[in-house]
Amino acid sequence: MPTRRATIHDVAAAAGVSVATVSKAVNGRYGVAEGTAQRVLAEVERLGYASSLVASSMRARQTGVIGVLVPDFEPFTAEILKGVSAGLAGSPYDVLAYAGVRHHASAGWEKRSLQRLSGTLIDAAIMVTPTVIAPSAEIPIVAVDPHTGHGDLPTVESDSFGGAVEATRYLVELGHRRIGFLAGRPDLRSAKLREAGYRQALTDAGIDFDPRLVEVGRYEPEAAGDAARTLLGGARPTAVFAANDLSALAVLGVAAELGLRVPEDLSVVGFDDIPEASRRLPALTTVRQPMHRLGRIAAELAMALMAGETPAQTSILLPTRLVPRATTAAVPAA
Numbered sequence: 001m002p003t004r005r006a007t008i009h010d011v012a013a014a015a016g017v018s019v020a021t022v023s024k025a026v027n028g029r030y031g032v033a034e035g036t037a038q039r040v041l042a043e044v045e046r047l048g049y050a051s052s053l054v055a056s057s058m059r060a061r062q063t064g065v066i067g068v069l070v071p072d073f074e075p076f077t078a079e080i081l082k083g084v085s086a087g088l089a090g091s092p093y094d095v096l097a098y099a100g101v102r103h104h105a106s107a108g109w110e111k112r113s114l115q116r117l118s119g120t121l122i123d124a125a126i127m128v129t130p131t132v133i134a135p136s137a138e139i140p141i142v143a144v145d146p147h148t149g150h151g152d153l154p155t156v157e158s159d160s161f162g163g164a165v166e167a168t169r170y171l172v173e174l175g176h177r178r179i180g181f182l183a184g185r186p187d188l189r190s191a192k193l194r195e196a197g198y199r200q201a202l203t204d205a206g207i208d209f210d211p212r213l214v215e216v217g218r219y220e221p222e223a224a225g226d227a228a229r230t231l232l233g234g235a236r237p238t239a240v241f242a243a244n245d246l247s248a249l250a251v252l253g254v255a256a257e258l259g260l261r262v263p264e265d266l267s268v269v270g271f272d273d274i275p276e277a278s279r280r281l282p283a284l285t286t287v288r289q290p291m292h293r294l295g296r297i298a299a300e301l302a303m304a305l306m307a308g309e310t311p312a313q314t315s316i317l318l319p320t321r322l323v324p325r326a327t328t329a330a331v332p333a334a
Contacts, residue, residue, distance in 0.1 A: 006047035014043040066302050067096045069113045071131070074246065076291065077128050077276035080144055080174045083295020084126060091303060097121055108290050114139075122301040126295075130189045140305035142298045145190050152304065156298045158289035160190040160271075163320035164197025164202075164241070167269045167287050170322055171239045175331035176267060180213040180237035182227055184246045191219070194243045194271060217247040224250035232258055232266070238331050239267035243275045245286055251329065252284070261265035263329035273323055282326035289320045296308040 012019045017040060024032045025040035032040075043049075054115035068084050070077040077099075086097055098117060119197045124140040126239050131147040143155045171179050181198045184191030194291065199209055215231045217224030224247035231240065232254055242248035248270030252262060260266045262282060270277060273288035297316055 005274060006049040008049070010047055011040065011043050011049050014047060015040045018223075037301065039181075047123075063121055063123055064092055065094045065096050065122050066299065067098055067117050067125045069117070069125055069127045070097070070099050071109055073097075073099050075276060076244065076246075076272055079274065079291035080126075080128050080295040080298075083292035084299045085295075086148065086292060087174050087296035087299030088303075093123075093303065112244075124306050126298045126302055129188060140302055142301045142305070144294055145188065147187050147189065152314075154301050156294050156301065156316045156318070157190065158294065158318050159320050160193035161197040161200075163271060163287040163289065163322070164194040164243075165201045166320070166322045167241050167271065168198045168201030169204070170285075170324070171241065171267060171269060171328065172201065172207070174239070174267065174328060176237075176239040177207055177331070178210075178213065178237040178239070179207075180215070180231045180239060180240040182215055182217040182224055182231065182242040182251060184217065184219040184243035186216065186246070191243055198241055217242065217250065219244045219247060221246050221250050225254055228254040229257075236260075236266070239269070239328070241269045241271075243271055245270035245272040245277045245284060248284055248286065248327075249276065249280065252280070262327050265332060267328040267331075269328060273322075278325070285325045285328040286323055287320050288323050290318050293318060 008019055008022050012022045015022065019034060021036065022031055022040050025037040026044060029327050063188050065083070066088065068081055081095070081097055088095060091236065096117070098113055100113045110127055114125060118139045124142070126142050126144060128144045129146070130143050141153060143153050145157050146153065146155050168179060170323070177253050179202070181195060183195050186192070195214070202209055213231070215227035217227045224242065227252045228240070231237065232251075240248075240251050242251055251268050255262055255268070262268055266285065270286035271289070273286045277284040277286045297318075301311055301314070
């Protein structure tokens with residue numbers, strides 16, 4: 001039969017002290033006599049309690065783990081995780097993926113997650129699409145695709161503005177003049193930059209911006225579906241640029257509901273190039289951002305910060321590239 005893992009209560013009983021004293025001893029806190037602390041730590045070793053991740057971190061002050069904190073697990077964050085894992089290959093660090101799913105819809109999920117994990121489970125955090133960062137965090141933090149006001153936090157992100165300009169310009173070159181935009185989360189810099197890029201491309205082409213052709217999908221499939229129904233239910237555009245692929249896929253679903261053919265009746269462009277973009281039929285035209293590379297660079301920055309180094313560059317912007325596929329075509333005849 002498997003041996004039961006020792007608990008803090010077992011250590012307390014074996015050492016003849018309270019659970020609170022065990023906690024103080026393994027944390028190195030004041031209020032425990034040196035002899036008592038040594039007796040507790042000896043029992044920790046003897047019982048194997050030190051083999052648990054939390055106990056080891058309490059004693060050594062390090063866990064050898066870098067946490068990747070996300071608001072939810074979805075295709076974009078999954079690709080970032082793959083990149084982080086690749087970036088840590090061959091290093092002494094493991095990865096802990098943590099999603100604050102109970103609180104991700106509200107600002108501040110990052111603080112709650114950091115409070116739970118930092119100092120006991122992780123030595124550094126890579127936060128994906130964070131909105132609020134605790135300025136007094138006890139561990140190094142790197143942000144991927146951050147909110148609008150990230151302060152001096154090291155960041156890694158893709159060229160959202162340039163990618164949006166390229167996507168919208170491509171639709172203009174196909175002859176489209178009524179181009180809708182499905183915006184992302186208003187609190188994220190990437191969403192603001194993608195809308196700015198969309199507007200810039202319209203201005204460059206001499207097309208007046210029409211606010212009736214803009215809806216907010218918040219990077220979420222359900223919200224994007226509702227926004228797409230509004231966008232396509234009236235005097236619909238001939239093309240839609242969605243701020244991420246999940247939103248673009250929602251547009252394709254609504255177009256099918258309405259009996260619109262893609263790309264004959266409606267062209268659709270996304271942003272990200274998640275695996276689902278190329279697998280569906282018709283395959284989605286999209287702006288590819290280097291998600292794996294974002295994760296790898298974030299991991300490298302985190303390791304440098306943990307080593308006490310000052311990275312030469314702490315705000316890193318990576319290029320994007322348009323990938324034309326089957327959801328775009330020349331504007332349909334009147």
